[in-house]
C-alpha cells in the first residue's frame with residue numbers, strides 16, 4: 001500500500017510551487033483560503049490562466065488528440081491542490097467538468113470548438129442546473145426547451161438560480177426539460193454563449209460574501225450542434241459531471257491552510273501571560289483537527305485513486321465532500337472558540353486575529369455544505385449506493 005507521491009510527482013509539485021512563488025500577487029491570489037477568488041474574474045486572473053496553459057498544465061490528462069498529454073489524472077489533481085493552497089484561480093469547471101464530459105459524450109463541433117479553448121485557458125463556464133423548484137431534486141428542473149425544427153435547434157424559456165460565475169463566464173452549461181412526460185429521461189444539456197440577448201442575469205449575495213446569480217431565459221435559441229450528447233440523455237451526463245465536480249472543485253488545500261494557521265497561532269499565542277500551547281483544552285482541540293485533516297486527505301486520495309483508474313467515483317466523492325465540508329465548519333467553530341471574541345472581527349480590522357480569516361470562514365463554510373449537493377444529499381447517496389438502503 002503506497003500513500004505517498006512518486007518522485008516524479010513530487011518534482012512536478014516543486015516546479016508548481018516555484019512557479020506560484022514567482023507569480024505571487026494579490027491581484028491573482030487570495031490571502032484567505034476561502035476560494036472566493038473563484039467567483040471573481042479580472043484580466044490578471046485570465047492572464048494567470050494563460051500562463052498555466054503555456055506551461056502545458058491545463059488538461060494534462062486529456063487524450064493527445066484533443067491537445068492533452070495523456071498524463072495520469074493525478075497531475076490534474078496535484079495542480080488543483082497547489083493552486084488552492086496558494087489561493088490562486090483554478091481551471092476546475094472547464095478542464096474537469098465541461099471538458100471531460102465533452103470528451104466522453106460531445107459531438108465533433110463541440111470538441112473542435114471548446115476543447116482547444118479550454119486547454120488554452122481562454123474560456124470560463126457557468127453551470128446551470130438549479131432552479132427555484134429544483135435544488136436537491138435537480139432532476140425536477142423545468143426550464144423549458146421546445147424544438148424549433150425550422151431553425152434546426154431549441155428555444156429555451158424559464159429560470160435558473162444559484163448560477164455561480166454567470167456574471168463573468170463566457171459560456172453557460174445548462175440542463176433543460178426537453179420531454180415533460182419523463183423526469184430523469186426528459187433532460188438535455190446545452191451550451192449557450194453567456195452574452196446571448198435572451199439571457200438576463202441578476203446577482204444573489206450569499207452569507208459568505210460570494211456572488212452567485214439568478215438567470216432568466218426569454219426565447220433563447222440554441223442550435224442542434226450545441227446540444228451535449230443525446231437529446232433527453234442529459235441527466236446521466238449531469239450526474240457524472242457532479243461526481244467530477246465534487247472533487248475537481250473541492251481541494252483539501254484550503255482546509256490545510258486553515259488548520260496550519262490555527263496550529264501556528266497555538267504555538268505562538270500568549271493569553272493572560274501564559275502560552276496557550278500549555279492549555280490542555282487548546283492542545284486537545286488542535287490535535288483533533290489535525291487528525292481529521294489527515295482523514296480528509298485520505299478520503300480525497302480514494303476519490304483521486306478511483307478517478308485516475310478511469311472510474312467515476314460517486315460514493316467516494318460523496319464521502320469526501322460530506323467529511324470535508326463538515327470538517328471545514330468544525331475548524332471555523334474551533335477557531336471562534338479558541339481565538340475568543342476577537343475572532344468575530346472582520347478581515348482588514350487591525351485587531352482581528354489571523355487577519356480576520358476565521359470570521360469570513362465561519363460564514364463561508366456554511367455555504368460550502370450546500371453548493372454541489374448538500375450534506376444531507378451526500379448522506380442519501382452513501383446510504384443508497386454504498387449501503388444498499390432504500391431511497392428516502
Ligand SMILES: Cc1cc2nc3c(=O)[nH]c(=O)nc-3n(C[C@H](O)[C@H](O)[C@H](O)COP(=O)(O)OP(=O)(O)OC[C@H]3O[C@@H](n4cnc5c(N)ncnc54)[C@H](O)[C@@H]3O)c2cc1C
Pocket residue numbers: 126127128129130132134135136137161162163164165206210212367370371372373374375376377380392
Ligand atoms: C453558493 C452556492 C453556489 C451554487 N452554485 C451553483 C451553480 O453554479 N450551479 C447550480 O446549478 N447550482 C448551484 N448551487 C445550487 C445548489 O446546488 C443547491 O442550492 C443545492 O443543491 C440545494 O438546493 P436548494 O437550495 O434548492 O435546497 P433544497 O433542495 O430546497 O433543500 C433544503 C434543505 O432540505 C434538505 N433536503 C432536500 N432534499 C432532501 C432529501 N431528499 N433528504 C434529506 N434532506 C433533504 C437539504 O439538505 C437542505 O438542507 C449553488 C448553491 C450555493 C449556495
